[in-house]
Amino acid sequence: MKFVDEFRRPELIAKAASEVRRLTDPGRHYRFMEVCGGHTHAIYRFGLRDLLPENIELIHGPGCPVCVLPMGRIDDGLSMTEQPGLIFTAFGDMMRVPGTKGSPLEFKARGADVRIVYSPADALKLAEKNPDRHVMFFAIGFETTAPSTALTLLRARAEGIRNFSIFCNHVTIIPAIRAILDSPDMRLDAFIGPGHVSTVIGCRPYEWIARHENKPIVVSGFEPLDMLESIVMLLRQLKEGRAEVENQYKRVVPWEGNKAALRSMSQTFALRPYFEWRGMGFISQSALRLRDEFAEFDAEQRFSVPGVRVTDPKAAQCGEVLKGVLKPAQCKLFGNECTPEQPVGALMVSSEGSCAAYYNYEHRKAALTSLTMPAAPAS
């Protein structure tokens, strides 16, 4: 376990890893879902898999905002570039996500005014600087990001900026977890809860998972030691027959969340009755729209949006991978037609997407090993 030395506090990591082994029942198979894409990235990057016993399986969850957005919404957003004088703004993560007629980056190459912003506040500032243009911000993200869009909307209204709109694709994590638990082909023992979503929503919204579904959930930080500690906490609960919400990431996540952030969201957003998720279909009350008072800032109301449903490329199995039914490498396109350089599905685009994470660390590592094997057979 040479790589352990590269981490800080290696002795604590070794101790946590041995505690994981001590608590693991060798006769049992454990299936833990890490909900957050940041955790998925960390698991591959840190080689956490190698520290865990074989019978602990980590299932990658739906917590990658770019990955869960269905292609139809990308097409809808890009259709707005046909509006004369419109500036299309989005986070960098969105730029290479393929729509039916290309990605935002490809639209830019064809002459659309597509710009990367790092904050919704920057999109609003762009609108202020360009009063004769309309600036549309393609908003994505879970509860981590939605409050920033909310404050931007409140500011736009307060400052009377009229050439600005939001194409709202914010989604909420709890209904997605519920959909996964309701899915008949998904058997899970416990959850590693998202870290930064929980700084906003707190730990209380997870209580039903413990109480009604009888599954332990531990909100976790992102360091290797955090994630190992979280797995220890889950194993302890299972061993003692408990199902509770526990907070391993107390140094950042308050139990009650960020009330100011939640207030800003309830001032500006309402729940959509349903929303389509890539690979998971329609999930009721799983996404946010702008409240009616903000209709003038709602790109969907301001512009006519085709609202078409687009099925994913037939051979791509993004949905199965998103639900954790298939591992990335089990998809027929993985590593052949679909690579981070030429992504077919969104899970290959974002660094938090399980396909990109798997490709960048495991697949490349395996390819490298097979290349160097003949030269160094003894090692």
Add this chain to the structure above:
Amino acid sequence: MCLAIPGRIVEILPERENLALVDVSGVRRKIDVGLLSDDPAQAGDWVLIHVGFAMSKISEADAADQMRVLAMLGEDEAAMQEIEGYGLGQGGDGS
């Protein structure tokens, strides 16, 4: 995009509500601190920043930890690119 970037509040700026100058590894940019309105940010506070907004206060030690996590994940360059890309200005130069 769920990884947050640690920074230190240099000063609360008077030019508009909830605007602060933050220092991230020597790079200074303006960010919005409106999400901390229940426990307002002050100069010297360490915060986690996400898409141009401070989302929570943290300790100095946790800020150092978080920077290390970003580096371990190979996301430190992207994080600095994000900070440098924030469009609300750099402060001190009239921007």
